[in-house]
Amino acid sequence: MIRILRGLAHKYFSDEEAVILFLILVVGTVFVIWFGAMLAPAIASLIVAFILQGLVTKLNRLGLPESLSIMTVFLVFLGVLVGFIFGLLPLIWTQVSNLAGETPRIIRELQSYLELLPEEYPQLISAEAVNTLYQQVSTEVGHMTQWLVSFSLSSIPDLVALLIYMVLVPILVFFFLKDREVLLGSISRLLPPQRPMMLRIWHEVNLQCANYVRGKALEILIVGGATYIAFKFLGMPYAALLSLLVGLSVVIPYIGAAVVTIPVAVIGLFAFGWGSHFIWVMAVYGIIQALDGNVLVPILFSEVNNLHPVAIIVAVLFFGGIWGLWGVFFAIPLATMLKAVFAAWPVKDSVPPPTTEQS
Template identity: 85%
Template sequence: MIKTLRGLAHKYFSDEEAVILFLLLLFGTGFIILFGAMLAPAIAAVIVAFILQGLVTKLNHLGVPELVSIIGVFLIFLGVLIAFLFGLLPLIWGQVTSLAGEAPRIFREMQSYLELLPQQYPALISMEGVNTIYTQVTTEAGRMTQWLVSFSLASIPDLVALLIYMVLLPILVFFFLKDRRALLASIGKLLPPQRPMMVRIWNEVNLQCANYVRGKAVEILIVGGVTYVSFKFLGVPYAALLSLMVGLSVVIPYIGAAVVTIPVAMIALFAFGWGSQFIWVMAIYGIIQALDGNVLVPLLFSEVNNLHPVVIIVAVLFFGGIWGLWGVFFAIPLATMLKAVFSAWPVNDQRLSAPAERA
């Protein structure tokens, strides 16, 4: 056992930089776990600035001065944030409350559909099972409706904190963009002066994560926008809410699309019934998902190392268990970062060096 551990330590931690980097990763992970909720605006601002930095760099390559590029990109971000807060967010919240008000009618229709299943498939489905499913669904829906009704009174402190975050976020994003080099230089002073391995790993992580995060931001906008236009054209109710859910579902490959398909199908079914309109809605939704997976994803992520589906599911379960919803949302970027670190990690393989030494 001791010999095995010594061999692993010699293989992966023979370089002094590897030991320092490993300790930094442990310290950073512990720091985020302990103080992540407190520093949520700063962490969100770092992620947003990281996404926007790619556009600043492209403008610099086109000959635009850096300060002008930063101000222009920041104004675009500020306009998108204001449009979301005062345009899209009230629309979505209105549709959520409207959907909660129509929940009793939807569940009555769902009960009528479920009661037909035991008659059509008596060998597979029983009336007791249908009643159990209906009771569980209605109970959860009742809790959700009660939460929506009491939201305005019970969550006033959360709303105040959200308003503070909305003020702090643009300020932090601007300074992270403007003083990026100075901040990185200050962090670099805390590291060893000679750090070729850290620079190589940083370049790999920066390339993979930057391409992934920026590509996902573009994918969310495209998929969500196309879904909204399509559902609005087809007359699907709650088009804004459904398009937001479909857009955000691309953050979690495989799992997100499977989960979002259920509310899309349910709302289309209750709005149009079993007919041609329902088939059109589901066909258009399937075409959007197919184009996203087979055209848009290869186009946006051609330079990113794809993760295996098993790795994606494990990452979602692991980080979701640690950080809840935010862990699910950032599971794939974190897994991509870890894969980039492991790919660039120095390995001292004695089996490869032994033949060369004997020669």
């Protein structure tokens, strides 16, 4: 056992930089787990600034001064944030409330549809199974309706915290962009002066994660916007709410698209019935998903090492179990970062000679 541990230590931790980086990763992970909720505005601001830094760099390459580039990108971010808060968010909340009001009618129609299934397919579906399914659906919908009714009273503290975040996040984003070099310099002074391996890993992580996070943010906007335009053109109810769900579903490949297809199909079925209009809605939705997976993703993520589907599912389960919804949301970037770290980690192939024991 000791020989195995010595071999692993020699292979992966023979370089003192590797030991220091390992300790930094462990301490950083523990720090985020313990203080992540407290520092949520700072972490969110850091991620947003990381995304916006790419736009600042591109404006600099076009000849725009650093300060003007930062101010331009920050004002664009501020405009998008204000538009989301005062434009899209009230529309989505209105559609959520309308959907909650339409829920009893949807349940009645669902019950009528389910009652016909045992008559049409008696060998596949029994009446008892239909009744059990209907009771489960009614119970879950009832819980969701109660949550929506009590939301306005029980979540006042959350709304106050959200308002505080809306003030803190833009301020922190501005200073992260403005003083980026100063902050990175302060961190670098805490590290060893000679750190070629850390610089190589930082370059790989920065390249992979920056391309992924910025590309995923752009993918959310494109897919969500295209879905909203298509659904509005087809007269699909709750177009803003559904397009938001479709846009966010691209954060979790494979799983997100499969989950979001259910509400799209259910709302389309109850809005238009089983006819040509419903088929058109699902066909357009399928075309958007196909274009996203086969055209948009290869263009946006051409420089990113794609993860295996098994690695994606494991990352979603693992980080979701640790950090809940935020862990699910950032599971793929975190997995991409770990893959970049492992790819650049120094590994020695030679095995250390056994130590001679003196009697």
